[in-house]
Amino acid sequence: MKDNLIYSQTTRVVGEKNNVDNFKLGIKRLEDSKFNYANLNFFEIQELLDKDNYKEIFNDLINFLNTSSITFNIAHAPIHYPFFFNAYYNRDDISVLKNRILKAIDVSKGVGVKKIVIHVGTYLDENYNYDVEKSIEHNIKYLEPFVEKAVESNILVAIENGTQMEKDEPLFKNTAPYIDELIKIVEYYNKKYNKEVLGICFDFGHANVGNLNMYDEIIKIGNKLKVTHIHDNYGIDSHNQPFDGTINWTDVRNALTDINYDGELTSEVRYTVDELSDSTNINKTYDLIQKIHQG
Numbered sequence: 001m002k003d004n005l006i007y008s009q010t011t012r013v014v015g016e017k018n019n020v021d022n023f024k025l026g027i028k029r030l031e032d033s034k035f036n037y038a039n040l041n042f043f044e045i046q047e048l049l050d051k052d053n054y055k056e057i058f059n060d061l062i063n064f065l066n067t068s069s070i071t072f073n074i075a076h077a078p079i080h081y082p083f084f085f086n087a088y089y090n091r092d093d094i095s096v097l098k099n100r101i102l103k104a105i106d107v108s109k110g111v112g113v114k115k116i117v118i119h120v121g122t123y124l125d126e127n128y129n130y131d132v133e134k135s136i137e138h139n140i141k142y143l144e145p146f147v148e149k150a151v152e153s154n155i156l157v158a159i160e161n162g163t164q165m166e167k168d169e170p171l172f173k174n175t176a177p178y179i180d181e182l183i184k185i186v187e188y189y190n191k192k193y194n195k196e197v198l199g200i201c202f203d204f205g206h207a208n209v210g211n212l213n214m215y216d217e218i219i220k221i222g223n224k225l226k227v228t229h230i231h232d233n234y235g236i237d238s239h240n241q242p243f244d245g246t247i248n249w250t251d252v253r254n255a256l257t258d259i260n261y262d263g264e265l266t267s268e269v270r271y272t273v274d275e276l277s278d279s280t281n282i283n284k285t286y287d288l289i290q291k292i293h294q295g
Helices: 020-031 043-050 054-066 094-110 132-152 179-193 204-209 214-224 249-258 280-294
Strands: 007-010 037-041 071-076 115-119 156-160 198-203 225-230 265-267
Touching (some): 007 071, 020 043, 020 054, 043 054, 043 094, 071 094, 094 115, 115 132, 115 225, 132 156, 156 225, 179 198, 179 214, 198 204, 204 214, 204 225, 214 225, 214 249, 249 280, 265 280
Parallel strands (some): 007 037, 037 071, 071 115, 115 156, 156 198, 198 225
């Protein structure tokens, strides 16, 4: 792992959804904190992308972000949940969901983002069994317009591991692809474009929910690892501060060191509006990321 890695913090603030003032509050607290970089997260404001005047709303937001002292080096696309392609393709609002991501890529380009994280899904057969090959096939199809748009915008797409839950029910066990599948999808697109257009975002909290071996998974990903999401938990995806959970951060540090990781260390610790009365909690997160990095 490189010595001079960038630390960044998600802009996601848990509160009233689609509230631009809450979103801007998170940015202002970041400006007062130790962080100089941020992950532009569209989750809490994604429905604003559906409005007829979305360009006006987001042009104002782009101007606000571009005058901030924070650099927005990464973004997170708005469709932020594990899903099954079987259900996804039957939704009435599928065009709305696709357009949100395409519009988010445009907004991200407007603030100089270099990488955008996108979630992918799984495909189950009629008996709810996980069909790996069809999952890969459908993910490749699903990602096609987003990768094309991102390449045009000079933005790299990073696909994220989801929460593989340790439960017997198929609908819980099969909510997200495994790392081996993500690697195949990355290899497909990088070969198609004959350059690096796709990578992997490894979310440590998600991996912990599935009780995955952090060291082995990171080593498997190797130089395809482009983004990390740092948060902790006790087996439920609660997005706690690092070390407030059961993740072995020494194993994480050793693995990132062994693959000579040179991307960002991005916090996905979630804060409520009340927790952002000042920058104390955000600065605590920064110090804990530094502890993971430097030991």
